[in-house]
Amino acid sequence: MTETNWTLETVQQLRTLAREGVPVPVISMRLKRPIEAVAAKLAELGITPAVSV
Numbered sequence: 001m002t003e004t005n006w007t008l009e010t011v012q013q014l015r016t017l018a019r020e021g022v023p024v025p026v027i028s029m030r031l032k033r034p035i036e037a038v039a040a041k042l043a044e045l046g047i048t049p050a051v052s053v
Contacts, residue, residue, distance in 0.1 A: 010031060011045070014038065014045075017030065017031075018049055018050070021050040022050060023049070
């Protein structure tokens with residue numbers, strides 16, 4: 001897996017999508033990052049992700 005740094009712009013997109021209630025798998029596709037990376041970054045930021053159904 002390639003390690004990619006989170007830019008300020010990407011983190012802002014992540015926060016916006018999470019606030020809108022977008023599920024982690026969808027955020028992962030939109031940001032072109034692994035689900036695990038998105039979930040880990042949300043946890044690092046203290047953001048509770050939306051539950052995907």
